Amino acid sequence: QQQVKQSPQSLIVQKGGISIINCAYENTAFDYFPWYQQFPGKGPALLIAIRPDVSEKKEGRFTISFNKSAKQFSLHIMDSQPGDSATYFCAASTGLTGTASKLTFGTGTRLQVTL
Amino acid sequence: NAGVTQTPKFRVLKTGQSMTLLCAQDMNHEYMYWYRQDPGMGLRLIHYSVGEGTTAKGEVPDGYNVSRLKKQNFLLGLESAAPSQTSVYFCASSATYGTALSHEQYFGPGTRLTVT
16 A cells, blocks of 8 residues: 555656656655655655645755645755756655654656756 | 765575675664665665664565664665565665754665566
8 A cells, every 4th residue: 555646757847947746645644754866876865854834845946835634745846957857756754753764655756857 | 974885786696595785874873774666666664773683674574684783784684585576775874863854864875686
């Protein structure tokens, strides 16, 4: 049973455009929602994360929008650049303090930013 | 400061052979994790450890064993490899305390394993 559903599977965006990746979750106990970025041949790296007490978080060109009632969250990449071409994973976990962060990952979105 | 390192980077096994993947971290993190990454399935947690000498099962533990004899090392073992274990394996570590974002997991570069 997949607890975090991610779409689209792949995305092609022109340079300067907006990339949008969506995730939906089922477990209402999730309280931490990170996005990881992975380049080919590398391990994933944390890009940005949000907790459910805020509806939006922005870091540079990257923004997470969070809709608790709909159990959905999304990543927006503004002014997409070729260097943003990578695979993006959304994730969710419970237990922020005192316990291991057992992340449940989405299936990933391969983003290609063209010139 | 190397972060999280994994050895080996690549390995080919025949069905039934055994092997151990080594993960090491130099960030003094308490928590360590093993994931497998398969096309179209994201990353799935195999086993994890909340401290030296402790391990616990994740989402897909069958066919794997782990050990955490030293805080900085986390070993993943395959006793009798099967073709279904062909995958890319990632180790990660995280701290136990601090800000909410100390929840961040730091990943190693991965081990690509093929079982024929």
